[in-house]
Amino acid sequence: MKLTSLLTGAAVALGLAAGGALAQDKTKVGFVYVGPVGDGGWTYEHDQGRKAVVEEFGDAVETVYVENVAEGPDAERVITQMALQGADLIFTTSFGYMDPTINVAAKFPDVKFEHATGYKRADNVSTYSARFYEGRAVQGTIAGHMTESNIIGYIGSYPIPEVIRGINSAYIHAKKVNPDVEFKIVWAFTWFDPAKEADAAKVLIEQGADVILQHTDSTAPQAAAQAAGNVITFGQASDMAEYAPKPRVSSIIDNWAPYYIARTKAVIDGTWTSTDTWDGIGPGMVGIGEITDAVPAEVKAEALALKDAMASGEYHPFTGPLKKQDGSDFLAEGETADDGTLAGMNFYVEGIEGSIPE
Known part of the structure; x- marks a missing residue:
């Protein structure tokens, strides 16, 4: 009876460990928004891109977002919190998040960051914008x-x-x-x-x-x-x-969805590199x-x-x-x-x- 209990306990422990490993295998993608997701404009479209990532990768990803984040010190706090909570990739979607993104990225060299509409890059920080x-x-x-x-x-x-x-x-x-x-x-x-x-x-x-x-x-x-x-x-x-x-x-x-999907895939594949993207009507x-x-x-x-x-x-x-x-x-x-x-x-x-x- 005791042996059975021990074996059962071991199996449960192994199952939990395996479950934890599977959870960790998910790529966690964070989004920081300057407005509410229901603004009907800028933030709404970024969140449509986030949803496209979920639709594309399903259970292989977990996405999180924080809306109504003021540009400045509050942004640095939110970005830091996302990195501490295990985000592998963080999109910061407003110009005023530029310096906070660079500051946080320096403290988390293994996390990939993507900053919208800015111009400052680092080995783990890319920039992107539209024409x-x-x-x-x-x-x-x-x-x-x-x-x-x-x-x-x-x-x-x-x-x-x-x-x-x-x-x-x-x-x-x-x-x-x-x-x-x-x-x-x-x-x-x-x-x-x-x-x-x-x-x-x-x-x-x-x-x-x-x-x-x-x-x-x-x-x-x-x-x-x-x-x-x-x-x-x-x-x-x-x-x-x-x-x-x-x-x-x-x-x-x-239309941010194709970019968000491509950059998330690059993190999943291990091919992500720091780049600057500035696309317009032609690329969609x-x-x-x-x-x-x-x-x-x-x-x-x-x-x-x-x-x-x-x-x-x-x-x-x-x-x-x-x-x-x-x-x-x-x-x-x-x-x-x-x-x-x-x-x-x-x-x-x-x-x-x-x-x-x-």
Whole structure:
């Protein structure tokens, strides 16, 4: 009886040990989000990417996430906690997580880190972003054709190169199709704050804007435009199709799923290396949401032709001749901006009024 008990106990112990080993064999992938997963924009699309990882790998992975993480010290605490809890791979999905990611990565050399939209790398830190400015070129083309007041409003989040590139690209392409167009920019100094975003939209509408573009994450500007009537908008980061066919007439869609799947597979396979990825419409990281019938057929055709030209590499949104806001030369006739210039862009192009906040 005692021998049987001993054998049974040993079998149970072995089973638990094996179960523990199997649990440890799972690749644990963490995601740090700046907004809520239900924001309908930026964070929502990152979380769709997380779900795609689960669908792709099933029981081979475990994913965890923390939402509404403020940029700064709080982010470093959350990232550290994920690493301590056994994450093998951590995606930090906002620009302001850059230094916290680098700091934590130095303490956990065996953990792989992926930082979205930043530029600092290490042996165990990769960076990735999307060429959102290609989508802005499409939006600018539609906006320039459709504005009747010739005033286009733009809600900026923070004055970082990514946002400045978007403003410039939208303006260049709006101006190409409508020389009389004027941009008014309101800085919200937030990625996600529906109240602030709604207020910014209302201010721009009061200033005469009948088109609103945004580089913030909530659907509040769409709702404000809908309430105002006769104002068109574009979905940001996600389709925001609940506001179609008007005010939302198209959108930029961030498609992170293929990247998240590929990088998770690299960790599972042991082939992960530190890289920098910056993809656009061509590789599918930037999508253009359905252009609705609120847009005239000929304008839709022009916008889609532009999209195709960028996807094939035939056209670059920053092609000269272009000058900077101060009148100095930026790009000569036919010259295109290199990635280094775009990555560090800290100036407006000629024709945009106002200054970039410090």
